[in-house]
Amino acid sequence: MNRRSALKAALTASALAALTACAPADQGSDIVDIAAADGNFTTLVAAVQAAGLEETLRSPGPFTVFAPTDTAFAALPPGTVESLLLPENRDQLVSILTYHVLPGAVQSSDVLGSVTNVATVQGQTVRVDGTGGKFAAAVRVNDANVTAADILATNGVIHVIDKVLLPN
Template sequence: MKKSIMLLAVISLAFSSCNQSEAATTATTETSETVGAGQEAVQDDDSAPDIVKLAAGNADLSTLVAGVKAAGLATSLSNAGPFTVFAPTNAAFDNLPAGTLEDLLKPENVDKLNDILSHHTYVGVIKTDQLTDGQNLGMVDGKPISIKIVDGKPVVNGTINIIASVPASNGIVHVIDSVILPN
């Protein structure tokens, strides 16, 4: 009797450890598929999108998203922030001199691309009603942009219009009609 109880206990233990091993293997396999993918790989269909997901969901910002990915900034802009991003439209990038965008997207120009995109990012959230005439904002690249109020609306560096402002889970995106080039 004691031998059969002990035999059943050993068999139960063997089955139980096999099931745990299979579960651990499954969890390891599922986890390894997303390891290193960064914050931008997190799937969350219930919360407000972060800045990168918001931009990726807008066809008019696809050039910006391609640049953010090429510069390796997708993870940074998907993190908690908060950030204010001045996001040029595709048409804004099209207005750059011929060949400029293609040149910036080359791997050897990642630092230059990063500098330009960092000049579009402010750490903190600034809504349009908080932008004031004569205000200077220190951008991530360390250089400022200036705000001027024209006809009651904020204008960046005297000529760049804010077309729309959209809140994100980690900040705000101000869609603009030109690329802000650092001085």
């Protein structure tokens, strides 16, 4: 009887494990949800919405987003953000924002120890330098430091940067 009970318990556990594996996973948060919930990206979220990119950044992706903080936007010359948010400057805003996005999900471990130029969604490349160390940020994008890396979203990854990247 003990063997039969043990076998029955093992089969039940296997069946439950198989059902759990087939159950829908928690949907989690996408890139926009994470940025909006953080509180340090209100300017970025407003810019994404003004540029009409919210739906794109909620799509399956995957994307890698170099996300400038509100402090990074505040460091731009006075009036720059307000000007970019105007409807007549939408194309320029889209160009700047898509310059912060890479197709695919790139984590910091993918770039550590190397320097590479990577094409952005905007079309130009950014220089990703993962050779920093003891006295420098571990990863830099152009002249911006990655201050928080590998924030995983359901549709990609976010890396927080301390400067707004501006395309040529």
